[in-house]
Amino acid sequence: MNYISTRGKIKPIPFSEAVLMGLASDGGLLLPEVIPDFRDRLSELSRLDYRELCCAVMQPFVDFSDEDLTDIVSRSYEAFTVPEVVRIKEAGPYTVLELFHGPTLAFKDIALQFLGNVFEKVLSERGGSLNILAATSGDTGSAAIQGVRNRNNLKIFVMHPAGRVSRIQELQMTSVLDDNVFNIAIDGTFDDCQSLMKSIFSDLEFKKSFSLGTVNSINWARVLAQIVYYFHAAFRVMERTGAGDVSFSVPTGNFGDIFAGYMAYRMGLPVNKLILATNSNDILARFFGSGDYSCGEVVPTVSPSMDIQVASNFERYLYYRCGSDPARLSSVMAKFAQQKRLDSTLLDDDPDDVIAAGRATDEETLSTITEVWHRHQYLLDPHTAVGWKVAGDISSSSPVICLATAHPAKFPDALPSRLMKDAAKHPVIESLTGSETRCSAMNCDIDELKKFISNGVAD
Numbered sequence: 345m346n347y348i349s350t351r352g353k354i355k356p357i358p359f360s361e362a363v364l365m366g367l368a369s370d371g372g373l374l375l376p377e378v379i380p381d382f383r384d385r386l387s388e389l390s391r392l393d394y395r396e397l398c399c400a401v402m403q404p405f406v407d408f409s410d411e412d413l414t415d416i417v418s419r420s421y422e423a424f425t426v427p428e429v430v431r432i433k434e435a436g437p438y439t440v441l442e443l444f445h446g447p448t449l450a451f452k453d454i455a456l457q458f459l460g461n462v463f464e465k466v467l468s469e470r471g472g473s474l475n476i477l478a479a480t481s482g483d484t485g486s487a488a489i490q491g492v493r494n495r496n497n498l499k500i501f502v503m504h505p506a507g508r509v510s511r512i513q514e515l516q517m518t519s520v521l522d523d524n525v526f527n528i529a530i531d532g533t534f535d536d537c538q539s540l541m542k543s544i545f546s547d548l549e550f551k552k553s554f555s556l557g558t559v560n561s562i563n564w565a566r567v568l569a570q571i572v573y574y575f576h577a578a579f580r581v582m583e584r585t586g587a588g589d590v591s592f593s594v595p596t597g598n599f600g601d602i603f604a605g606y607m608a609y610r611m612g613l614p615v616n617k618l619i620l621a622t623n624s625n626d627i628l629a630r631f632f633g634s635g636d637y638s639c640g641e642v643v644p645t646v647s648p649s650m651d652i653q654v655a656s657n658f659e660r661y662l663y664y665r666c667g668s669d670p671a672r673l674s675s676v677m678a679k680f681a682q683q684k685r686l687d688s689t690l691l692d693d694d695p696d697d698v699i700a701a702g703r704a705t706d707e708e709t710l711s712t713i714t715e716v717w718h719r720h721q722y723l724l725d726p727h728t729a730v731g732w733k734v735a736g737d738i739s740s741s742s743p744v745i746c747l748a749t750a751h752p753a754k755f756p757d758a759l760p761s762r763l764m765k766d767a768a769k770h771p772v773i774e775s776l777t778g779s780e781t782r783c784s785a786m787n788c789d790i791d792e793l794k795k796f797i798s799n800g801v802a803d
C-alpha cells in the first residue's frame with residue numbers, strides 16, 4: 345500500500361515514509377492510495393482478540409512483516425491496564441467504549457504508544473535519529489512523551505504555555521525525567537507555542553539538519569491505530585445485541601478520531617451513524633448541520649481538548665467529498681485559506697450521509713455528567729459527556745456506542761460535586777502530587793528555542 349497526498353503533488357510513498365513525513369511535503373495530508381475492503385472478512389475478524397485484530401486491520405496499510413507488526417503491537421499495548429486494551433461497559437441506554445486505560449488516561453495513548461514503536465522500528469532499519477517537536481495545550485503532550493520516552497534514537501521537545509495548562513496536565517509532562525524528554529514552558533499562549541512550531545518547521549534547513557519530526561494528529565499512523573477499536577467495539581455490541589449494525593458517538597476536536605471511524609465504515613464495518621459531537625467550538629457541527637464551515641474565535645470550555653476551530657484532519661474527509669480529485673481539493677482549500685469560509689457548494693453531495701453532528705454547551709455538558717452519574721452510576725469526563733449529550737439529540741435505530749476519550753480523574757475541576765471528584769480519583773493522577781519535575785522556562789523567542797534544541801540534540 346502506498347500513500348498519496350490530498351494535494352496530489354508528491355509521488356506515492358510507503359507507510360514508513362508516510363509516518364516520518366507527517367504532513368505531506370506539498371502541504372496536504374497523506375491518505376492510502378486505496379481503502380482496503382474487509383466486507384468478506386468480518387466474521388473471521390470478529391473472532392480475534394484486540395491485539396490480533398490490530399494486526400489484521402493494520403496489515404494491508406503497513407510495510408512491515410507480520411512478525412514485526414505483531415511485535416510492535418504487543419509492545420505498544422503492554423502499558424495498558426485492562427486485558428483487551430479498551431473496555432466496554434453498559435451504562436443506561438448506551439454502550440461506553442473506554443479508551444482511557446493507557447499511561448496518561450486519555451484515548452491519545454492508543455495511537456501515540458503505537459506511533460512511538462513505529463518510529464523506533466523505522467529508525468532502526470534506516471539508521472539516523474528523529475527529534476520530535478510538539479506544542480500542546482494539554483493532553484497531546486503527555487501522551488506523546490509517554491509514547492517516546494526512553495526510546496533509542498528519539499528525543500522529544502514539548503512546548504506548553506507556562507501557567508496555562510492544568511496542574512495535572514503540567515505534572516503529567518514535567519514529572520517524566522527520562523534523558524530524551526525536554527519540557528519547555530513558554531512565556532506566552534498556546535497560539536504562541538504553535539507559531540514557534542510553524543517558524544521552526546518553515547526553516548527547512550534547520551528542520552533537516554536537526555531531523556525534526558512531529559507527532560500531531562495528522563500523522564497517518566495515529567489514524568490507523570484508532571480504526572481498530574471501531575471494529576472491536578462493533579463486533580462485541582453486535583454479538584451481544586444481535587443488531588446488524590451500530591452507531592458511534594465521538595467527542596470531536598481535530599477530526600482524527602471520527603475520521604478513523606469513517607475509514608472503518610469505508611472498509612466495510614456496518615456503521616449506521618457516526619455522531620460527531622462538538623462543544624461550543626462548533627464549526628464541524630455547523631458544517632454537517634447546514635454546510636456552514638466558517639472560522640470563529642476559539643472559546644475555552646470545560647472540555648479543553650476539543651477547543652479547536654479548524655480541525656487539522658478535516659481535509660482528509662473533504663478530499664473524498666471532492667471526488668478524490670486533488671486539483672479540486674486544492675482549489676477548495678486555497679479559497680478557504682483566503683475567505684476563512686468553505687464554499688460547500690463546491691463539494692459533492694454526501695453519498696453515504698453517515699456523519700450526523702451536534703453540539704453541547706458547557707451547561708449541557710455539566711448537567712449530563714450529573715444526570716448520568718445519578719441515573720446510571722457512571723461517571724463521565726467532560727469530553728465523553730459532550731458525546732453522550734449529542735447522542736441523545738440524534739436518532740439512531742441501531743445500538744449507540746459512546747467513545748469515552750478520557751478518565752474523569754484527568755478533569756476533576758469539571759466534575760460538579762465533591763462526591764464525584766472523590767469517585768473519580770485514579771492512582772496515576774494521585775501519584776503525581778509531590779513528584780520530582782524537570783522543565784525549562786523560555787521566552788517566546790525563536791532563537792532561544794533553536795539554541796535549546798541544538799544543545800538538547802547534541803546532549
Ligand SMILES: *Cc1c(COP(=O)(O)O)cnc(C)c1O
Nearest residue numbers: 597598599600601649727749750
Ligand atoms: C484529543 C481529544 C479529543 C478530540 O479528538 P480528535 O481526534 O482531535 O477529534 C477528545 N477527547 C479527549 C479527551 C482528547 O484528548
